[in-house]
Amino acid sequence: FYFMADRKIEMKYLIGLDLGATNAKGAVIDELGRVLAFETRALGNELQVESIVSILAVCARQAVLASGVSWSHIIGVGVGTPGAVIDDGYVTGSGNLGWHRVPLKWMMADALGLNDTKVVVLNDADAAIHAELWVGAASRRNSAALLTLGTGVGCGIAVFGKVVTGTTSTMEGGHMIIVQNGRQCACGGRGCLEAHASATAIASDYQERTGKMHLTCAQVFTRAANGDTTAQSVIDDAAQAVAIGCVNLIRLLDPDVVILAGGVATQGNGFLHKVRKYADELKWTCLPSRHNIIVLAAAGVHTGCLGAAKAARDAISLRDNVTGLSRRRSEPSCFCFSSFFPSRLSGDEDATTTSSCTSLPLLRYQSQKKMNVR
Template sequence: MEVSCRGPLFVGIDIGGTNCRVALVDDSGHVLHRRKEALRDLSFDACLEQIGGLVTAVLQGQAKSCDDIAAIGVGCPGLCYAGKVSAAANLPGWRDVPLAQELQQRCGDRPTFLVNDADAALEAEVWTGDESIRDVEDIVLLTLGTGVGTGILSGGRLLQGSRGCIEGGHVIVHPGGRRCGCGQNGCVEAYASGRALGERYMEKMASTAQPTEKVSGEMVVKRARAGDQGALETLSEAVEALALLCIALARILDPQAFVLVGGVASAGDMLLEPLAT
């Protein structure tokens, strides 16, 4: 259904390690049309092709074209700076790829801006999220999806570092621990991401000779709610890793609030209550 809108229109692109979401929004942040697809091939060229198709589908859903949009905003995991993705643990092969430039060329040469996905999520929460944090100037946001990302607002300013290399998910909390996709051992992401939850749960089931199909982080959360001991232990490990990260960030940044988003955050009180204590 086409929605009438008099103000400028924008396309938002959220690239994850598993899915891609594209939305057409107005200048108040209202979503007019959206699409989501699982990424079929994580190579850079294949992702560009799929994302371009999603943008076209979203625009056509509102009888629009690239000529009708003012700009494009892209959130992507990994080290994002000056329009490029330097590296992304969950997007293998993405090394110094000019993501913003390539998407701009595919989308009618509309101005295209790239930021880390956690930074984009934080900006969105402050802009259109819960009213309780809209005027808060010191916030840490953690994205708990395929990976673990960190967005930081300090004194009302988004912190991105000198090269866009703020990656809380790759803070080491268990030296010599589980191998992370970034190549380090013991990162928060190796315990608290959706991918890690699924992998760790399957390892526990294998050690007890209880065969299980491949499971996602969301499935582990559901099984934990049902009292599955292996799932409860896996979730407890994730909580411990996140708690260590939050304690360190709290000591350094003294934020007014922590915000958790993403699939693993669906654990709700099972995650928040132990973190709060």
């Protein structure tokens, strides 16, 4: 046989898109998790789905142009978004965006001129923990929990190195209730972690206490650093709320690490220190306190894009494995709790059946394509 010693193996690339409440971000990322180019655009007051999809597409195209990578070498696109992702690509339950059953996967595929099998949509907190598993604080860890503390609060969970999404993909740890009859939350409930510890909640709490309007969370932190006792009290309350959330996650999941990400968490080690202190005060006496496993995210400023790209890479790899190995089962990078149950694990069901479920959502999207979706 002949061995091509000088054969060049071409690197494949991914696009990671990160949709936030105020900005859209896009990056071109190689298979090793290195960011080649990055683009960000403000959303402004645009919350119409079509406008946001267009902005995301611009971020993708500009990042590809800046990277110098050919579109033929892009193997997949991942999109991290607020809200629950159901039916293989619909976004619903996003209180901050007001979306309900938006067919984001197929809209992004159309906007970029790609086959929809190359596009993967996932919750933004799930994207964040994908990034931490890949290149961050959870790399080489068996299990992890993550809280994203931004405009809202998201939660990502990983067990056995795989991201868990729940039976109906509606795991929302940011909406665990930490205060009975507490603050009103955008989800419609009261007392959620998000209503007490998000950037929005911190700014709102300070405004209610002082009557000073139009201040941002960052400005509240600045005032606290300058000796404003009211701002310090607001931040202490938020840190205590986060600590309760972390302790709940630790006692429920017993993870290797609990990761804090997002704008609130990155205000410095001072906030992390407060969270750890309050978590330690909540310790039980029958078992050791594990407050020291609470850490800051380490995947960097491109966490959302990295995680979305990683999820796309894993999904495409899984699909290729299923296609190449036919009936041989492959372990997915994301799974739901229902897969733990024997009734869902028994038998030799065809693994390719899971990939055929896109047909129904696609038909739904095609029927809605000419409608104004919100």
